[in-house]
Amino acid sequence: MKKNKKDRQLLLQETIVNTPFITDEELAEKFQVSIQTIRLDRLELSIPELRERIKHVAEKKLDDEVKALPIEEVIGDIIDLQLDESAISILEIKKEHVFSRNQIARGHHLFAQANSLAVAMINDELALTAKANIHFTRQVKENERVIAKAKIIKNDSENRRTLIEVNSYVVNELVFSGEFEMFRSNPTQR
Amino acid sequence: MKKNKKDRQLLLQETIVNTPFITDEELAEKFQVSIQTIRLDRLELSIPELRERIKHVAEKKLDDEVKALPIEEVIGDIIDLQLDESAISILEIKKEHVFSRNQIARGHHLFAQANSLAVAMINDELALTAKANIHFTRQVKENERVIAKAKIIKNDSENRRTLIEVNSYVVNELVFSGEFEMFRSNPTQR
Numbered sequence: 001m002k003k004n005k006k007d008r009q010l011l012l013q014e015t016i017v018n019t020p021f022i023t024d025e026e027l028a029e030k031f032q033v034s035i036q037t038i039r040l041d042r043l044e045l046s047i048p049e050l051r052e053r054i055k056h057v058a059e060k061k062l063d064d065e066v067k068a069l070p071i072e073e074v075i076g077d078i079i080d081l082q083l084d085e086s087a088i089s090i091l092e093i094k095k096e097h098v099f100s101r102n103q104i105a106r107g108h109h110l111f112a113q114a115n116s117l118a119v120a121m122i123n124d125e126l127a128l129t130a131k132a133n134i135h136f137t138r139q140v141k142e143n144e145r146v147i148a149k150a151k152i153i154k155n156d157s158e159n160r161r162t163l164i165e166v167n168s169y170v171v172n173e174l175v176f177s178g179e180f181e182m183f184r185s186n187p188t189q190r
Numbered sequence: 191m192k193k194n195k196k197d198r199q200l201l202l203q204e205t206i207v208n209t210p211f212i213t214d215e216e217l218a219e220k221f222q223v224s225i226q227t228i229r230l231d232r233l234e235l236s237i238p239e240l241r242e243r244i245k246h247v248a249e250k251k252l253d254d255e256v257k258a259l260p261i262e263e264v265i266g267d268i269i270d271l272q273l274d275e276s277a278i279s280i281l282e283i284k285k286e287h288v289f290s291r292n293q294i295a296r297g298h299h300l301f302a303q304a305n306s307l308a309v310a311m312i313n314d315e316l317a318l319t320a321k322a323n324i325h326f327t328r329q330v331k332e333n334e335r336v337i338a339k340a341k342i343i344k345n346d347s348e349n350r351r352t353l354i355e356v357n358s359y360v361v362n363e364l365v366f367s368g369e370f371e372m373f374r375s376n377p378t379q380r
Contacts (some may be wrong), residue, residue, distance in 0.1 A: 069289055075298070101257055107305050107319040108265070112298035129297040133323050 002032050008039050019172060021090060021147055026171050054079070054090070057176060066120045068127035075112040076148065083123035084145035084162075086151040095109050096141045106138035110176045114166040117150045118180040121164060126185040130161065144170045153179070157187035172174050192222050199231050200332035209362060210243050211280060216361050244269070244280070256310045258317035264310050266338065267301040274352075276341040279303060288332045295330035300366045304356040304357045308370040312352060316376055317377035320351065324368035334360045343369070347377035 002009065008031050013031065015022060024042075028035045036081040042049065048056070051112045054077075071078065088142035091097075097109045111134060140146060147169050154163040161181055168176035193201065200222050205212060205220070214232075218225045232239065238246070244267075254273040261268065266281035281287075288297045301324060309317045330336060337359050344353040351371055358366035 069291065073289065073296075099263065101259065102316070104318065106263075106302075107322075108298055108302035109303075111301050112296075115297050115301075126292070128294065128329065129326050131323075131325050132297075132301075135321050136319050139318065 005041075008033070009045060011127075012041050013036070013045055013047070014181050016053075021050065021145060021164045022171055023050055023145070038092070042113055055168055059153060064123075068119050068124055069116070071085045071120075073116065074158045075109070075116045078120060078145075081120065083121060083154060084155075086149070087117050087119075088150070089117050089120075089148050091148070093140055093142055093144050093146060104122060104141040105142070105169075110136065110140065110146065111178070112148060113148050114150070114168060114176060115179050115180060117148050118166060118182055119151055119162040120186050121152070121161060122182055124184040128183045129180055130183050132178055133182040134176065136176055138170070138173055140170055140174045140175050146170055146175060148176075160184050160187055195231075198223070199235055202231050203230070203235055204252050206237055206243075209347045211335060213240055213335065219241070220361075256296075258309050258312045258314055259306070260362070261310075263306065263366060266336075268307070268310060271310065274342060274345075275311075275371070276339070277307050277311045278295060278340070279307045279338050279344075281336045281338070283332055283334050283336060284324065285332060293332040295332070295334070295336075297326055300326065300336065300358060301368070303336060303338050303372060304358060304368050306365060307338050308354040308356060308372055311340055311342070311354060312372055312374050314374040314376050319370055320373045321371040322368055324366065326366055328360070328363055328365045330360055335362055336365060336374045338366075350374050350377055351354065359364055 003159045012027065024038045027038045062081045064079065064081050076089035078087060080088040091113045093105045097105050099106060099124050115129055146165055150164055150166040152162060153165050158181060162184060164180045164182060165176060166178045166180065202217060204339050214225050214228045217228045219271050221371045252268065252271045255272065256271065266279035268277060268279045270278040287295050291295060305319055321341045338356055340354055340356040342352060348372060352374060354370045354372060356368045356370065357364060
């Protein structure tokens with residue numbers, strides 16, 4: 001799937017719009033060119049490097065504020081948050097997150113990212129996890145970047161339960177999915 | 191349920207045999223006496239204090255050796271292990287395990303204890319979690335001691351899957367239960 005420069009740059013632009021947190025390494029692999037070529041493409045297209053793109057997102061004030069826990073207790077960086085609707089976070093898998101033997105990310109870190117995102121989404125001072133049903137669909141390795149996307153599936157105001165679905169991706173591949181049944185102290189206000 | 195001394199000491203002995211990791215505080219509450227009374231009871235009955243009881247268990251060589259990961263990567267202390275059969279671990283809930291706001295243990299630590307015990311039980315160099323279905327049945331607070339008990343429910347040699355059930359308790363109360371579907375590189379040898 002090697003392309004000529006014009007085609008590649010068009011696709012590159014589109015790819016970065018759709019998956020803004022893709023690394024140059026991942027882009028190089030995707031387009032089967034060198035990392036240097038990707039860097040030159042980005043320069044020509046005036047697309048900032050990944051670190052700048054993340055910083056830009058992080059600097060935009062989140063639309064809402066986390067209520068259920070102090071934001072520093074969230075595992076991963078929240079980059080988007082609509083309370084009682086949806087949320088997105090990024091977790092960089094580092095040495096401390098993987099099995100020493102095979103550099104595969106340990107399940108409880110992916111779980112912690114997803115679960116704390118589910119807690120953070122709840123528009124309530126108290127949010128606790130009652131149940132979870134989770135799948136690890138693809139191994140995650142050291143240095144990969146996991147993007148968790150959470151959304152509310154169902155609100156049961158009467159029982160103060162909220163069902164949240166979290167799907168986590170590396171680039172566009174699903175690596176983790178989970179359904180979290182959350183308990184909250186107040187019924188939802190919608 | 192206040193008892194006379196003889197009855198209490200009989201019951202105390204029985205309680206410690208059945209739940210060897212119970213603390214003096216928990217015993218005092220159970221028998222509605224002071225901690226000092228419990229200490230005197232233990233002295234009279236020659237029952238060592240909790241720390242000694244745990245040390246004793248930990249010093250007994252585990253019947254089997256953990257294969258799937260270095261033992262220091264297990265979350266909690268393994269006190270019993272029969273590979274491909276059953277295992278028990280203890281996790282003390284400390285400040286770093288709880289939400290700062292309400293001192294309730296964060297779900298991912300209970301998950302990590304149970305999940306790493308499930309990994310440790312597998313008699314294989316490679317063991318990865320495929321799915322999990324978990325329930326948090328009672329809040330765990332700082333300074334409580336969680337005892338996780340894991341056992342194999344089903345071995346599907348053909349697909350190299352092993353189903354493990356983990357139940358975690360504080361004293362005798364169930365606080366967490368989970369079913370973990372584990373992938374292994376080799377079929378079981380039984």
